[in-house]
Amino acid sequence: MSLRVTRSLAIFAVVLAPGLVRADEPPALSRRERGDLAIHARAILRQHCYACHGGEKNCSTLPILEHPKLIATTNPVPFVAPTKVTGSQIVQFIEDGSMPPGDRPRLESKEIDVLKKWIAVGAPSFPVAFDDAGTLRAMLDDIATHQDDAANLRYFSFAHLVTDKGPPPDLVKADGDLKRALFRFGITTPPVPVDDSATLFRFDIRTAGWDKRDLFEKAGGIYPINTYDVLLLEYPFGVAVSGNKRLDDYFATAKLVRPIPFLRADWISQALVNAKNESSPLAADLLSLTDLSAALQKEGRPGIGEEARMPYGPKARPFGGQSSVPAALKPDARTPILPFDAWYSGDVHADPPPFSVIAELVDMKRASLKSVTTETPFQLKVTAKKKMRYVLLLVQADGTIRVQPTNKDGLFDADEIFLTPAGSASFKIASITSGAPTANEYFVLFAAEMDEPLPLATIIRSRHATNPNPKEVREPLQRFLFPQEKTKQFDPSKVVRKVIPIPVTSG
Ligand code: HEC
Structure with missing residues (x-):
C-alpha cells in the first residue's frame, strides 16, 4: 500500500x-x-x-x-x-x-x-517457508477474491525452487521460459503473479482457449475434459491433499481431471518446449486441441458423429514416438498422484516401487528381441517376484489404443509368464499402416498386488477428423485414463506401470 x-x-x-x-x-x-x-x-x-x-x-x-x-x-x-x-x-x-x-x-x-x-521498495512480503502448504494457502486466498472465475483459474508455482540451502533461484530465466512456452499458444497475457514474492501465478485457461469440455468422446458420448486436463494427465509431481474444505470446493468448481491444485511452472516450460527449443509433441497436441475447440465453436458445437468439418488430429506420437521411453520423473515421496495415464513418459510407480516387474519381447524360442519384424510371431515375457494382477494395453504407432485380452487372463501366478493374445500362441504385427520402414508400437502393462483391485482404463478420443491420406497419418488423439472415481478404488502406491516399446521393422 x-x-x-x-x-x-x-x-x-x-x-x-x-x-x-x-x-x-x-x-x-x-x-x-x-x-x-x-x-x-x-x-x-x-x-x-x-x-x-x-x-x-x-x-x-x-x-x-x-x-x-x-x-x-x-x-x-x-x-x-x-x-x-x-x-x-x-x-x-x-x-x-x-x-x-x-x-x-x-x-x-x-x-x-x-x-x-x-x-x-516497501519490504514486499515473503512466506515463512516456500513449501506446498504455503503455496496452497496463497492460492486459496487468491481464489477467494476471484470466486466468479474460479472454474477457469489454474495456478503455477516456482516456490519449490526456493530452498533454504544454496543461492536464490534464477526466476528471471524461469519466468521467461514459462512466458516463451505459453507464447507458442498465442498466450500473450502471461500468468499473473498473486503473491509479493512472485512465485505463484494465476492463469485463466480461457485466455488460451483451453477451457471447453466438448473435445473428447467415449462410446458415443462427450467425455468432458478440457485441454488443460490433457496437460494435467502428464504431471508427475501431484500430491494428494485431504481435509481442506476450501480446496475441495475449488476442485468441485474447476472439475480437474486429477485433484492437483497447482503445477510446478518450470515443469510446464520443460513439458512444452524441448532442449532444442522446439515445441514438444505434447505442445503440438495441446495446440491441435485448441484449434479443434475453436472449430467446434465456429461450427455451432456439432454433435457426436458430425465432425467431418473438424481439423485433422496432430501427427500421432505415443510415448514421444521413442523406442526407449524415459521413465516418469521421480514422484513426491508423500502421497503421490501418479501419472498412470501419461502419454509421453514410460514407467510409473511410487518411490520406492512396491515390487519389481521386468517385461521384454521374446521370439518363439524365448530369446529376447530388440525389434520385431512384421508378420513374425513374438511373445511378451514378464518376470516378477510376487503374484500379481495385470491389465495389458496395446498402443499402435498411429495412437490407437486397445485393451489386449491375454492367455493368462489378468492373473500372474508364476515367477515368469509368457503373454500372448487370448486364444493365440503369439503376437504378430501385420504391417506398418503408414508405409514407413519402421515404427514404434507399445505395450503398457499395469500390474498390482493380488489383493489390489485394478480397474480397466477408460479410452477416449478427440473429435478431430481423420486425414484420408495414409501417407500422412493424422488421426484423432487417443488417451487412456483412470477416472477419479476409479482411482479412489485402488492404492496407487501398489500399482506399477511398465511401458514396453515394440520397435517394428517392415519384413
Ligand atoms: C546468536 C543469536 C542471535 C543472532 C544470530 C541474531 N540475534 Fe538479534 N537478538 C538476539 C538476542 C538474544 C536478542 C535480545 C537482546 C536483548 O533483549 O537484550 C536480540 C535482539 C534483536 C533485536 C531487538 C528486538 C528484540 O527482539 O529484542 C533485533 C531488531 C535483532 N535482534 C535483529 C537481528 C538481526 C536482523 C539479526 C540477523 C542479521 C540478528 N538479530 C541475529 C540474538 C541474536
Whole structure:
C-alpha cells in the first residue's frame, strides 16, 4: 500500500514539478524484481538471524521470518518500517554491529544493500517457508477474491525452487521460459503473479482457449475434459491433499481431471518446449486441441458423429514416438498422484516401487528381441517376484489404443509368464499402416498386488477428423485414463506401470 502511495506521488511530482523529485525515490521495479528482492531478503535473514530469531533457540521477541510481525507497528522503532530504511531496527542493529551478536559472522555489505533496497521498495512480503502448504494457502486466498472465475483459474508455482540451502533461484530465466512456452499458444497475457514474492501465478485457461469440455468422446458420448486436463494427465509431481474444505470446493468448481491444485511452472516450460527449443509433441497436441475447440465453436458445437468439418488430429506420437521411453520423473515421496495415464513418459510407480516387474519381447524360442519384424510371431515375457494382477494395453504407432485380452487372463501366478493374445500362441504385427520402414508400437502393462483391485482404463478420443491420406497419418488423439472415481478404488502406491516399446521393422 505504502509503495503505491509513494509511486503515485512520484508521478504527480514528475508531472507538475520535475525538480522536486527526490533523488532517493525508489525506482519502480517489476513484479519479478520486487519478488526477487523479497526472496533474497528472506534468504539473508534466514541465514544470519533465524537461528536465534525464530529457529530452535528463539531468544527474543522478533520472529524474523514472520513478515506480518516484522512490519507490525506496535514497536516504538519498528523492526522493519517499509520504505524507511534508517527507521528500521534491523538495519540499525546490523549497521551498529550489535546484530548478529558476539563473534557471529557479520553480514557482507552486498547483503546489507539487499536488505536496505528491499525495505526501500516497501519490504514486499515473503512466506515463512516456500513449501506446498504455503503455496496452497496463497492460492486459496487468491481464489477467494476471484470466486466468479474460479472454474477457469489454474495456478503455477516456482516456490519449490526456493530452498533454504544454496543461492536464490534464477526466476528471471524461469519466468521467461514459462512466458516463451505459453507464447507458442498465442498466450500473450502471461500468468499473473498473486503473491509479493512472485512465485505463484494465476492463469485463466480461457485466455488460451483451453477451457471447453466438448473435445473428447467415449462410446458415443462427450467425455468432458478440457485441454488443460490433457496437460494435467502428464504431471508427475501431484500430491494428494485431504481435509481442506476450501480446496475441495475449488476442485468441485474447476472439475480437474486429477485433484492437483497447482503445477510446478518450470515443469510446464520443460513439458512444452524441448532442449532444442522446439515445441514438444505434447505442445503440438495441446495446440491441435485448441484449434479443434475453436472449430467446434465456429461450427455451432456439432454433435457426436458430425465432425467431418473438424481439423485433422496432430501427427500421432505415443510415448514421444521413442523406442526407449524415459521413465516418469521421480514422484513426491508423500502421497503421490501418479501419472498412470501419461502419454509421453514410460514407467510409473511410487518411490520406492512396491515390487519389481521386468517385461521384454521374446521370439518363439524365448530369446529376447530388440525389434520385431512384421508378420513374425513374438511373445511378451514378464518376470516378477510376487503374484500379481495385470491389465495389458496395446498402443499402435498411429495412437490407437486397445485393451489386449491375454492367455493368462489378468492373473500372474508364476515367477515368469509368457503373454500372448487370448486364444493365440503369439503376437504378430501385420504391417506398418503408414508405409514407413519402421515404427514404434507399445505395450503398457499395469500390474498390482493380488489383493489390489485394478480397474480397466477408460479410452477416449478427440473429435478431430481423420486425414484420408495414409501417407500422412493424422488421426484423432487417443488417451487412456483412470477416472477419479476409479482411482479412489485402488492404492496407487501398489500399482506399477511398465511401458514396453515394440520397435517394428517392415519384413
Ligand atoms: C546468536 C543469536 C542471535 C543472532 C544470530 C541474531 N540475534 Fe538479534 N537478538 C538476539 C538476542 C538474544 C536478542 C535480545 C537482546 C536483548 O533483549 O537484550 C536480540 C535482539 C534483536 C533485536 C531487538 C528486538 C528484540 O527482539 O529484542 C533485533 C531488531 C535483532 N535482534 C535483529 C537481528 C538481526 C536482523 C539479526 C540477523 C542479521 C540478528 N538479530 C541475529 C540474538 C541474536
